[in-house]
Amino acid sequence: MTRHCPALLVSAPASGQGKTSVTAALARAHARLGRRVRVFKTGPDFLDPMILARASRAPVYQLDAWMGGETDVRARLYDAAGEADLILVEGVMGLFDGAPSSADLAARFGLPVLTVIDGSAMAQTFGAIAHGLATYREDVTVQGVLANRVDSDYHAQLLRESLPPELAWHGTLPRDSVPAKPGGSAIARDNATRPLSLPERHLGLVTADELDDLEARLDALADAIAERSTLTLPDAVPFEPVEPMARTVSLAGVRIAVARDAAFAFIYPANLDVLREAGAKLVFFSPLAGDALPRCDAVWLPGGYPELHLETLSARADLREALHSHVDAGRPLLAECGGLLYALDSLADSEGNTAPMAGLLRGQAAMQPRMAALGMQGVALPEGELRGHSFHYAHAHIDAEPLALATNPNGGPTTEAVYRRKRMTASFMHFYFPSNPDAAARLFLP
Structure with missing residues (x-):
């Protein structure tokens, strides 16, 4: 109607x-x-x-x-x-x-x-x-x-x-x-x-x-x-009404720990809806507030401003250890843009101040005075094709072969790499989960 x-x-x-x-x-x-x-x-x-x-x-x-x-x-x-x-x-x-x-x-x-x-x-x-x-x-x-x-x-x-x-x-x-x-x-x-x-x-x-x-x-x-x-x-x-997209992947019983604070603030409400509608239990924690990694089956480190909180993040040795144990055990982790920056060995802010980060992926990044990447992105992953975008001022040197390279639908120059270590997926790309709810759910599936 x-x-x-x-x-x-x-x-x-x-x-x-x-x-x-x-x-x-x-x-x-x-x-x-x-x-x-x-x-x-x-x-x-x-x-x-x-x-x-x-x-x-x-x-x-x-x-x-x-x-x-x-x-x-x-x-x-x-x-x-x-x-x-x-x-x-x-x-x-x-x-x-x-x-x-x-x-x-x-x-x-x-x-x-x-x-x-x-x-x-x-x-x-x-x-x-x-x-x-x-x-x-x-x-x-x-x-x-x-x-x-x-x-x-x-x-x-x-x-x-x-x-x-x-x-x-x-x-x-x-x-x-x-x-x-x-x-x-x-x-x-x-x-x-x-x-x-x-x-x-x-x-x-x-x-x-x-x-x-x-x-x-x-x-x-x-x-x-x-x-x-x-x-x-x-x-x-x-x-006008439309028929909803069919979804087949269930996350029933899966606990996903989601970092959410000033350093990890870039979360689409629609992405949270996709995970909840698949049956996942979302547990939020704040790395800046000193929260421990919650008991979970998967972790999501969204984008944000980690470069503004270097000292606090670098002091979280307990969180680094917990995340390493999580990834080493073969459990899923998604790190997007700011989450990717935190997952690297080190990050430098715009003033040149450098601090160690989580070290989940070999590499270093530094903030640049000019925009490094901007544009829509689409990428084919083993889990399925996902769409999203890129927007960042950071330049990274990552010592790993990409799992896949995203492309810009308008032919723009931004081409973000997606990295995979065991079940950890990391990229500058921000994924928009409603573009393929089943593929998004598979990223977190134990």
Whole structure:
């Protein structure tokens, strides 16, 4: 049965326009009105969804027609339409960038687009950019425009008057720490001097758990957009049901220890769902907090920021010993990106400080000032083909022959190696388990 739900895909002409801030502001503002908001993120991204999950007070999943496949995307939208009053999808890069692009997603699933444009250094040209985005492809519906980083009411007026009449005006977000408008709520006045931007580091936004004032920032964003937008719901979009993917591999009774803290924070909620739906029992532990390796049949060391925690990780001799015993006994272990860096003999941060790591795989790595790899990745493993992505600033010298080499579906230069030692699998590649749930489950099968 078809389900209908108001929906918007929030996109922009380019990265850095403020898509995440606007999506977070809309999510928090609508949630405060008592609306059930479900937010998704286009493409591979760990950091934006952490912020958006806090803003919407609900888990944020990926929508990617290549990494997950069309069936996965359609199923997630259909499920959300059954429980939400509003669906928001944050795009990736610029509206038409990449393959598949945010525009491809909007066209394929009938999602109207809200375009966020940084208006800080323009006036009437704002309208020309909006017009170009709205008319570039006939199969993409740009429903309206929101101006970000606006200086004043007069500036907002110039931007609004530049728009063609067929594009709806969704209001503005100001620059950081602007005074609240007279007559606003007490909450708005309290938040008037709160920063509206979200801090970044080399891989993108700072993780949500690192921002002690994140709730205040989100409330400030919601206050700012509530004062400058009507917050009316967009038109409802029809979403169709799909047949779920058949799964045959069972992990019933299998205990998987999952490292989860600031050093190992990059975990797709959908990956956890795949393991749980296969019957696995997930046990989380924090290497940074000093947690011992839990009793388990398999281990998962996800990506994150181990380079920011060298001293703490290098001091965990007990964890190194436990992981060596685990791997030597032939039990499964998956180390992804930051997990791979921790699995090597040593890691150097961007300042050149070097520390010993777990030594599960012979090799050394060092952080570089420039991006080392970026792009979608697909790889054929003995367990089956898995898709995912790569995004890192580390360069590694690994003394081992790869089990397999991943490839970029768009012909990009990134080609990540996958290494295998007994039942340990290690790679810079972040696997997206819903791309092949059975193959993902086999990685952890004792």
